[in-house]
Amino acid sequence: MTDDRSTPLQKVLTYAALVVILFLVLVPYGYVIVTAFKPPYEVYEVSWWPSEFSLDSWRDVLGIYHFHVYLWNSLLAGLGSAVLAVAIALPGAYIFARKEFPFREPFFYVIVGTLVFPFILLIVPITIVWIRIGLFDSFLGLWLAFQIFAVPYSMWILRGYFARLPRHLEEAAQIYGCTQFQAFWRVMLPMAKPVIVSVLFLAFLQGWSDFLFSNMLTTGDGPRTAAVAIYTSTAGGERVDWGPLMVMTLLAGIPPVVLYMFAQKHLARTFAGAGH
Amino acid sequence: MARSIDIRADLDRPDRTRAAGRRRSVLAEDRWLIIVFLLPTTLFMLLLLWLPFLQGIWISLHNWPLMGEPSWRGLGNYRDFLNASYFWTSIEATLIYSLSTLFQLIVALIAALALKQVFVPAKSLLRGIMLIAYAMPPVVVGAIWLFLLDPNLGMITHHLLEFGIIDYPIYWFADNTWAKWMITLVASWTFWPFMFLIILSSLQAIPQSQYELAEVYGANLWQRFVTVTWPNIQGAILVVVILRLAFNLAKIDQPFQLAGGGPGYETSVLSILMYRFAFMSGDFGMAFTVGMFLVAVTLILLAPFAFLYQRHLRQVGR
Numbered sequence: 001m002t003d004d005r006s007t008p009l010q011k012v013l014t015y016a017a018l019v020v021i022l023f024l025v026l027v028p029y030g031y032v033i034v035t036a037f038k039p040p041y042e043v044y045e046v047s048w049w050p051s052e053f054s055l056d057s058w059r060d061v062l063g064i065y066h067f068h069v070y071l072w073n074s075l076l077a078g079l080g081s082a083v084l085a086v087a088i089a090l091p092g093a094y095i096f097a098r099k100e101f102p103f104r105e106p107f108f109y110v111i112v113g114t115l116v117f118p119f120i121l122l123i124v125p126i127t128i129v130w131i132r133i134g135l136f137d138s139f140l141g142l143w144l145a146f147q148i149f150a151v152p153y154s155m156w157i158l159r160g161y162f163a164r165l166p167r168h169l170e171e172a173a174q175i176y177g178c179t180q181f182q183a184f185w186r187v188m189l190p191m192a193k194p195v196i197v198s199v200l201f202l203a204f205l206q207g208w209s210d211f212l213f214s215n216m217l218t219t220g221d222g223p224r225t226a227a228v229a230i231y232t233s234t235a236g237g238e239r240v241d242w243g244p245l246m247v248m249t250l251l252a253g254i255p256p257v258v259l260y261m262f263a264q265k266h267l268a269r270t271f272a273g274a275g276h
Numbered sequence: 277m278a279r280s281i282d283i284r285a286d287l288d289r290p291d292r293t294r295a296a297g298r299r300r301s302v303l304a305e306d307r308w309l310i311i312v313f314l315l316p317t318t319l320f321m322l323l324l325l326w327l328p329f330l331q332g333i334w335i336s337l338h339n340w341p342l343m344g345e346p347s348w349r350g351l352g353n354y355r356d357f358l359n360a361s362y363f364w365t366s367i368e369a370t371l372i373y374s375l376s377t378l379f380q381l382i383v384a385l386i387a388a389l390a391l392k393q394v395f396v397p398a399k400s401l402l403r404g405i406m407l408i409a410y411a412m413p414p415v416v417v418g419a420i421w422l423f424l425l426d427p428n429l430g431m432i433t434h435h436l437l438e439f440g441i442i443d444y445p446i447y448w449f450a451d452n453t454w455a456k457w458m459i460t461l462v463a464s465w466t467f468w469p470f471m472f473l474i475i476l477s478s479l480q481a482i483p484q485s486q487y488e489l490a491e492v493y494g495a496n497l498w499q500r501f502v503t504v505t506w507p508n509i510q511g512a513i514l515v516v517v518i519l520r521l522a523f524n525l526a527k528i529d530q531p532f533q534l535a536g537g538g539p540g541y542e543t544s545v546l547s548i549l550m551y552r553f554a555f556m557s558g559d560f561g562m563a564f565t566v567g568m569f570l571v572a573v574t575l576i577l578l579a580p581f582a583f584l585y586q587r588h589l590r591q592v593g594r
Binding site: 006007009010011014017018021022024025026028029031032035043044045046087088089091092093094095099101110111114115116117118119120121122123124125126129144147148151152155179180181184205208209210211212216226227228230231233234235240242245246248249252253256257259260261264267268269270271272273 | 305306309310313314316317318321324326327328329332335383386389390391393394395400402404405406407408409411412414415416417418419420421422423426429430431434435465474476477480497512518521522525526528536550551554560563564567570571574578
């Protein structure tokens with residue numbers, strides 16, 4: 001780290017790139033934050049500072065739009081999605097990474113290949129089936145639907161990580177008297193902590209952010225998530241209530257960003273070997 | 277079949293000189309573990325993915341209204357779609373929207389290389405800032421851009437007018453030429469951090485010794501990039517390009533929120549067109565026909581990258 005032999009040119013290019021990118025990323029959010037604290041009448045004129053600091057939009061979001069209900073639903077949708085993704089994908093990914101069995105590779109591609117599959121194709125059949133078996137408008141129905149994307153994605157990430165762990169770990173564990181399952185449970189799982197955290201985070205994000213399934217599979221009285229509520233407000237015809245809407249974007253946008261801050265160390269380690 | 281596993285498993289086993297009886301029980305245990313662990317994943321994928329997909333193909337061969345009885349049409353839907361006036365409009369929109377992957381890659385690569393430099397301070401803060409857009413739900417980002425680009429009260433439109441860059445307010449998402457490019461740019465802004473995250477992780481995993489070696493040979497900045505950096509991140513780049521291309525093709529929430537598939541069919545990428553048929557006209561037969569085209573386009577666009585990736589894997593010996 002200390003030995004920095006970067007050329008001046010390298011520094012100029014780097015800082016120029018960073019300044020441009022940070023500008024493009026931060027300016028939109030800056031304006032959203034300013035707007036969220038404007039008094040209602042000022043939202044509709046472009047200015048970079050509110051004449052008075054107002055919480056009216058925030059009050060409306062909770063009082064009129066009951067946005068906290070949708071946020072709570074998003075939280076539950078995300079948590080269920082995360083737990084289920086690990087439960088379904090982890091055992092399979094472990095086997096695909098560390099055991100030999102016939103047709104392993106083609107079999108794996110049948111599963112992970114669905115990742116590049118336009119899963120919007122499945123919305124209609126799944127909606128029909130969900131209505132028939134009573135999963136429509138329920139959290140369980142949402143959680144299961146999210147797995148269509150989350151499972152192949154998690155499988156891909158998990159298998160890559162397990163495959164990069166040192167060989168013969170399980171055999172070593174067995175020499176110390178572990179069964180196959182104990183070798184998995186007591187040796188491999190603790191080593192896989194970064195990737196498990198990553199999968200939990202990404203599957204949570206899937207549940208929290210999803211629009212397509214959350215919109216199709218729920219009604220206004222059911223587990224409507226914040227993403228759907230925001231979409232509905234922007235599609236709500238002529239008059240969009242921009243002040244409260246910008247507050248909603250902050251409320252729905254910040255929790256995953258905070259979670260990301262906690263997960264980022266693990267994510268970096270998870271993806272360090274992607275593509276090898 | 278079972279025979280071949282035994283042999284390979286034996287070769288893999290450091291303790292293969294141990295008693296044969298013990299080995300057999302270990303293998304039996306192994307087999308049970310494989311079956312029990314694979315079952316949930318497999319069942320899930322079959323029931324929730326492949327079964328509905330096959331059902332979708334079946335539906336595409338019918339006249340399948342929301343209400344009423346479906347009737348067999350054979351390839352009629354496919355013929356109708358190929359001859360429809362919006363066919364090429366939709367294909368064009370889909371290809372333009374796919375360019376978003378390229379824009380994302382350019383920004384992500386530049387940002388990742390910048391953050392790899394040792395002299396840059398506050399790296400984890402910068403990395404965090406750059407990932408904000410990706411962590412937020414796409415419809416949240418969409419709502420923000422609808423506001424910023426609003427022709428009458430949007431901040432960006434306002435400043436563009438003020439600086440004389442445009443002469444009159446443009447309805448960015450309702451304009452025949454602008455709409456499809458704007459949804460592409462907003463998608464790029466939303467999703468580039470995903471590529472950035474994976475490319476940066478891959479960059480950080482490059483052993484410093486490789487750079488030192490290159491310097492010993494007197495390699496300049498560009499030569500170091502070509503001989504050390506690029507070969508090390510090539511695999512990661514192919515992976516993210518494949519994933520993002522596929523995800524983008526399947527995306528409908530954000531572009532639909534921004535432009536609703538219009539004006540006309542200008543921003544009706546195949547996935548949105550499918551959505552329009554299914555949920556606005558209730559014509560499921562046609563919706564799944566479009567869906568099958570979407571699968572075909574996805575496969576065609578991914579094929580070259582999948583090929584390059586396979587070649588890459590062979591080169592690195594996996």
